[in-house]
Amino acid sequence: MNRVAGVVRMHGRDKWTWLYLPWAICLVNFAATLILGVFIGEPDRFNTGGVFSIFVYVFISGMITLKQTFPFALGMGIRRADYFLGTSAMSVFVSAITAALLILLSAAEARWTDGWGIRLHYFHLPFFHEGPEWQQTVTFFLLLQSLFFAGFIIASIHRRFGRAGMYVFFSLLFLIFAFTPLLLSYYDRWDDIGRWVQANIRSLNDLAPWMVPLIGLCGLGSYAMLRRSTV
Amino acid sequence: MSVVVSAKGLTKTYGSFKAVDDVSFSLEENRIYGLLGRNGAGKTTIMHLLTAQLFPTGGELKVFGEEPYENNRVLSRLCFIKESQKYPETFRIRDVLETAGTFFPNWDREYALALSEQFRLPLKRKMKKLSRGMLSSVGIVIGLASRAPLTIFDEPYIGLDAVARSLFYDRLLEDYAEHPRTVILSSHLIDEVSGMLEHVLLIDNGRLLLDEDADALRGGAYSVAGTGARVEEFARGRRVIRRDSFGSLASATVMGTLDGEARGHADSLGLETAAVSLQQLIVHLTGGTSERKEAGGR
Numbered sequence: 001m002n003r004v005a006g007v008v009r010m011h012g013r014d015k016w017t018w019l020y021l022p023w024a025i026c027l028v029n030f031a032a033t034l035i036l037g038v039f040i041g042e043p044d045r046f047n048t049g050g051v052f053s054i055f056v057y058v059f060i061s062g063m064i065t066l067k068q069t070f071p072f073a074l075g076m077g078i079r080r081a082d083y084f085l086g087t088s089a090m091s092v093f094v095s096a097i098t099a100a101l102l103i104l105l106s107a108a109e110a111r112w113t114d115g116w117g118i119r120l121h122y123f124h125l126p127f128f129h130e131g132p133e134w135q136q137t138v139t140f141f142l143l144l145q146s147l148f149f150a151g152f153i154i155a156s157i158h159r160r161f162g163r164a165g166m167y168v169f170f171s172l173l174f175l176i177f178a179f180t181p182l183l184l185s186y187y188d189r190w191d192d193i194g195r196w197v198q199a200n201i202r203s204l205n206d207l208a209p210w211m212v213p214l215i216g217l218c219g220l221g222s223y224a225m226l227r228r229s230t231v
Numbered sequence: 232m233s234v235v236v237s238a239k240g241l242t243k244t245y246g247s248f249k250a251v252d253d254v255s256f257s258l259e260e261n262r263i264y265g266l267l268g269r270n271g272a273g274k275t276t277i278m279h280l281l282t283a284q285l286f287p288t289g290g291e292l293k294v295f296g297e298e299p300y301e302n303n304r305v306l307s308r309l310c311f312i313k314e315s316q317k318y319p320e321t322f323r324i325r326d327v328l329e330t331a332g333t334f335f336p337n338w339d340r341e342y343a344l345a346l347s348e349q350f351r352l353p354l355k356r357k358m359k360k361l362s363r364g365m366l367s368s369v370g371i372v373i374g375l376a377s378r379a380p381l382t383i384f385d386e387p388y389i390g391l392d393a394v395a396r397s398l399f400y401d402r403l404l405e406d407y408a409e410h411p412r413t414v415i416l417s418s419h420l421i422d423e424v425s426g427m428l429e430h431v432l433l434i435d436n437g438r439l440l441l442d443e444d445a446d447a448l449r450g451g452a453y454s455v456a457g458t459g460a461r462v463e464e465f466a467r468g469r470r471v472i473r474r475d476s477f478g479s480l481a482s483a484t485v486m487g488t489l490d491g492e493a494r495g496h497a498d499s500l501g502l503e504t505a506a507v508s509l510q511q512l513i514v515h516l517t518g519g520t521s522e523r524k525e526a527g528g529r
Contacts, residue, residue, distance in 0.1 A: 006333040
């Protein structure tokens, strides 16, 4: 049997972690919001952020998956390359399903039920849900993939370089986030950036082209780490 | 007989520490090898190198004639069961066995289920809830049912009681007879496994100390006991690996076969002779005190 497919099937044995749990959290959250909305009234006056639990979850699952399954797969004689390909394929399936469901629920909320009968905004939010549904689905798919691989590369660096790798990685990240605003202030470029954002970033869709290189970078980086990782 | 593993000058260092130091050996097809040695001697490191889970610092390693690293032709024919194997916490025993079934080409599902029953494994229980012994049993079931041409067991019986251990030994020999393959068994319960081993590799401080047929080793040493002076007289000109004395009495462990000449010599001096088990022999060889005593005795 093809060993990449075997890795996908291994992940598929854990549908609970990959699919059911994030949706359970999101839907329980939704039910609570719905009940509150009915009792408090006027839910259309605020936007809830409950749906973002799924995005946080996907980021964390990118980190946990590696820790849970990499030592097992290698112990069963799986190549590092096959593990990476199979895990990536699984994350593509799950991101596609999740994105499609999220946009379906968003359409149900905004178009078909007028906010579940009480004008609730839970799945359909301004900025995030603009443009045609197919475009929203692609954007959400890319966002979910970005988050998964961001988590995955962090776990890969940890697997490859241990705690020292984490210190270096987060120190660099901190420096970038600390110095970029400083430099922008020093060269007095904030206004330019503000104008550019206002002109170009109207919705989440406009960020989608930036997510593609991010996914590619995190994916290739993870593979480079895993190739030299030991268990 | 074809060669399954060949290592030449295999070395693995961590900084200045040599975990495996210039080890060369070759393993033939369809034999049972014992990889013996004390804790920390380098056995587990060698097995990790064979399966490309660790990278060697130096030397050459061929498994089934090829480099094992990222090589499916090699890795799909290997099964390495280690004491420290980690399993996904959310998996049940059943999930682990089914997954192993998709990874090992020769997997026998019926046999895996039958073994699970014999080892009394609760198939629906989550891996993180298993006792140490049950974890070991899961490893043993995978190792046997994988029927991999090269099967490696690294201390597979931690936490198992004597009944389960002998069940493992019985099933291993039984299945080995029906489906011959190369087996490497790493163990420090040497007496328990010595009957199964056909060949012994002894590792000490990262170096290969012995690479010998098990039968030759089993008759490879004996001990004599009697009064100190007589034991000394017997030992002269022989290779003594250990001496003990209690008051005026002494005993010596001597390398060599207990043939007619040696037996006659011992009898004429009034010394008692006894066979030395593989375990005792290895304890003497790796005890650390043997060299000093040997030097002092000459």
